[in-house]
Amino acid sequence: xxxxxxxxxxxxxxxxxxxxxxxxxxxxxxxxxxxxxxxxxxxxxxxxxxxxxxxxxxxxxxxxxxxxxxxxxxxxxxxxxxxxxxxxxxxxxxxxxxxxxxxxxxxxxxxxxx
Amino acid sequence: xxxxxxxxxxxxxxxxxxxxxxxxxxxxxxxxxxxxxxxxxxxxxxxxxxxxxxxxxxxxxxxxxxxxxxxxxxxxxxxxxxxx
Numbered sequence: 001x002x003x004x005x006x007x008x009x010x011x012x013x014x015x016x017x018x019x020x021x022x023x024x025x026x027x028x029x030x031x032x033x034x035x036x037x038x039x040x041x042x043x044x045x046x047x048x049x050x051x052x053x054x055x056x057x058x059x060x061x062x063x064x065x066x067x068x069x070x071x072x073x074x075x076x077x078x079x080x081x082x083x084x085x086x087x088x089x090x091x092x093x094x095x096x097x098x099x100x101x102x103x104x105x106x107x108x109x110x111x112x113x114x
Numbered sequence: 115x116x117x118x119x120x121x122x123x124x125x126x127x128x129x130x131x132x133x134x135x136x137x138x139x140x141x142x143x144x145x146x147x148x149x150x151x152x153x154x155x156x157x158x159x160x161x162x163x164x165x166x167x168x169x170x171x172x173x174x175x176x177x178x179x180x181x182x183x184x185x186x187x188x189x190x191x192x193x194x195x196x197x198x
Contacts, residue, residue, distance in 0.1 A: 006162075010118060010159075013155070014118050014121050014122070017121070017122065017125050017152065017155065018121055018124070018125055020125075020148070021124075021125040021128040021129060021148070021152075022128065024128060024129060024132050024144070024145065024148060025128050025131060025132060030138065030140050030141055030144065033132075033141065033144055034144050037144060037148045038144075038147070038148070041148050041151050041152065042151065044155065045151050045152070045154055045155040045158075048155040048158045048159065049154075049155070049158050051158075051162070052158045052161060052162055052170075055162050056161075056162070056165070060167040060170075061161055061165070061166075061167045061170055064167055064170035064171065064173075064174060065158065065161075065170055067174060068154065068158070068170065068173050068174050068177060071174060071177045071178060071181075072151065072154060072177055075177060075178070075180075075181035076147075076151060076181075078181070078185075079147050079180075079181055079184035079185060079188070080144075080147070082184065082185055082188040082189075083140060083143050083144055083147065083184065083187075083188045083191075085188070085192065086140065086143075086187075086188035086189070086191040086192040087138075087140035087191070089191075089192050089193070090139070090140070090191045090192060090193065092138050092140055
């Protein structure tokens with residue numbers, strides 16, 4: 001029973017990973033790639049680690065897998081946010097089909113007021 | 115299990131394609147960040163196969179070191195010092 005649940009989580013997680021990496025290759029812009037890849041791969045890797053918990057039960061491997069889920073869920077969005085801010089500040093242009101850039105508007109407003 | 119490992123290796127090669135081709139430096143940084151998270155999943159599947167907790171230790175260390183590397187690269191791209 002536990003192996004069936006674990007196999008289901010494993011299949012879902014690998015599917016999310018593959019979809020995220022296809023998005024990393026196919027999308028046209030840094031910001032689009034960041035959005036697709038980071039969210040999909042974070043959820044997919046968390047699902048794989050949850051599958052480890054269901055396969056092995058609560059022992060040394062399971063507790064370390066739960067700890068690793070916590071680390072991945074905390075650190076991956078933080079890193080993605082830092083990369084997006086660095087890309088915008090280092091002057092990478094948006095894709096030509098993008099419709100709005102609210103970060104640039106806020107930044108120019110802050111610069112003109114100060 | 116070997117099917118899942120083959121799919122993860124396919125994902126890693128897609129990330130390496132983006133590292134090689136990416137037109138700007140933030141593209142390569144994104145791909146390296148994703149590569150680190152994929153390696154954590156690889157270690158998790160390997161710990162299911164071998165039933166040893168050594169590989170989960172490697173996964174935890176890899177997650178933390180990948181996060182620190184991503185933050186350092188983004189600070190460098192932003193053009194600021196590390197002490198701000």
